[in-house]
Amino acid sequence: MVIVGGSAAGLFTAAKVAAGGRQVRVLESKPGLAPPSRTLIVTDHFRQQLGAAATHSIVNEIRRFELFTDGRSAQVPLAKPDLIIERSRLIPELAKTAEHAGAKLDFDTRFLGLSPNGHGLKVQVESGGERRELHADSLVGADGATSRVARASGWPPIETVPLMQAIVRLPKDCAPDTTRVWFVPDDTPYFYWLVPESPERAALGIIGEDGRDTKRCIERFLAKKGMEPLEWQGARIPVYKKWVPIRRKIGNGEVFLVGDAAAQVKVSTVGGIVTGFRGAIGVADAILRNSASEELSALRRELRTHWLIRRTLHHFQQGDYSQLVDLLNASARQSLGEIHRDESTKLLWQVVRKQPRLVLLGLRGLLMGNGGKG
Ligand SMILES: Cc1cc2nc3c(=O)[nH]c(=O)nc-3n(C[C@H](O)[C@H](O)[C@H](O)COP(=O)(O)OP(=O)(O)OC[C@H]3O[C@@H](n4cnc5c(N)ncnc54)[C@H](O)[C@@H]3O)c2cc1C
Structure with a gap:
């Protein structure tokens, strides 16, 4: 069998x-295994997925989140630290594991198209x-997000949004084990983040909707916080809708x-x-066992x-975010810190159980969404 794309998902x-x-x-x-640097934050689930191979790409651990909006803030301590990983270390490690298992990697080889033949597929x-x-x-x-394989096989294109991050010197008032998140709905329906990758450096990023606006917003935000970009990382990433x-x-x-x-x-x-x-585990199950995974x-x-969650937050205005941060009482914050983002259903129920008024706020967000542009 053939896999097109030798990055995280393909190599795994x-x-x-x-x-x-x-x-x-x-x-x-x-042409080879030298992916550009990208600072990534993942939950502890990553370690369970990769086992010993995870260690090589982990550059820092995060023990706390600080949420900011409109002069308010809330702290969320994490029971299991999040992991900061460096993609330029992760990809070579995944390639080593794939080759060790017997896979053959062909670089400088671009997929152009496919068609059926007698026994399977002709791949150009x-x-x-x-x-x-x-x-x-x-x-x-x-x-990746603009998959040529998907287009050649008849899948419809998926929507993407721009993600930009600047590598900056870690501000003196920010601890290297703490991620900061700012909700600024005038700039983006998503958020800004500051993710420390070491005691010296951090990635300050934003997800936006329009590429040029996103660049303008992050530059303004950097200037406001007195941070200088040392290097830039960015790409368009898919928006999951269904x-x-x-x-x-x-x-x-x-x-x-x-x-x-x-x-x-x-x-x-x-x-x-x-x-x-x-x-990747699901696809491997389907190929090896022909079974629903x-x-x-x-x-x-x-x-x-x-x-x-995104549909709810997408139409939040400043007042809603302020209320959200205020409503995160001690026990809701504890749930947020105990259950990681890769178990979101459990997380959502726990948080709502601890602070039922969040349901009303969430419903308001959903209703505003239905009344708005979608
Ligand atoms: C700046 C930035 C920060 C991010 N931060 C995080 C984060 O903190 N946490 C997190 O979990 N995720 C984060 N993401 C998202 C994450 O990086 C992606 O979801 C992940 O890398 C996707 O991996 P992939 O293997 O599916 O696709 P990709 O990494 O896009 O890999 C696709 C591969 O296919 C190859 N390819 C493409 N077309 C062809 C072709 N025609 N023929 C042969 N090869 C081809 C490409 O060269 C590439 O190697 C971030 C993304 C960006 C851009």
Whole structure:
């Protein structure tokens, strides 16, 4: 089988499928394993997914969140620390694990298109400037938010939003084990964050809706906070709105999607690493056992809950955020810190049980959403 895309989701899928005894070939358009730096924050679930291989990419641990809005703040201590990982370390580690399991990696090889043939799929690629054709019984598209595999196989395009972050010197008043989040609804329906990657450096980021506005907002925010960007990281990331079926039959062959290509991203926080790995486990189950995977059903529930949270928050105005931060009483904060974001349904119920007035605030957000542009 062939996997298109040698990044987080593709390499994790490759390792799982190859470990199950199938021949796996990964096609990656980049010339080699030198992904640009990207500071990522993930929950502790990452460690359970990767086991010993996780250690190499972890650069810091986060023990507390501080939420800010309109002069108010709330602190949320985390029972299990979040992990800060560096993508330029993660990808080579995943590649090593995939190769160790028997997968073959082809760099400088771009997927161009596919068509059915007698036994499966004809896969057109460009490699080292030359066009070639490969055969595959099944193909996995792990080629990111603008997946060419998805388009070639008839999946509709998915909506994306811009995410930008600047690497800055960690401000003196910010502890290296604390992530800060600012809700500024005039700038973005999402939020700003400051994620320390070491005692010296942090990533200050924003998710926006329009690329140019997002850049203007982050520059203004940096200037307001007196921070200088040392380097920039950014890309468009998918917005999960509904479940993307991961499997399609094309002639006698099968095509699967995983990771950003299938919008497997928690839309409330736009985290896609842990969810992409869960999608990879689901695809590996489907390929190796031809069975519906419990992991995929759980992932689908998880992504839906994040969509519900996002729909609620998306229409919040300043007054709603102020109320939200005020309503986070001690016991609601404790639940937020005890249960991580990759168990969002459990998290939501616990928080609401501890502070029922949040339900009314949430309903208000949903109703405003229905009355607004959508
Ligand atoms: C700045 C930034 C910060 C982020 N922060 C976080 C975070 O804190 N926590 C978190 O969980 N997530 C975060 N994300 C999201 C996360 O990085 C993505 O969800 C994740 O990297 C998606 O992995 P993927 O393997 O599905 O796709 P990608 O990483 O997009 O990989 C796709 C791969 O396919 C290759 N490819 C594309 N087209 C072709 C082709 N035609 N032929 C061959 N190869 C091809 C590409 O070169 C690439 O290697 C962030 C994203 C950005 C941009």
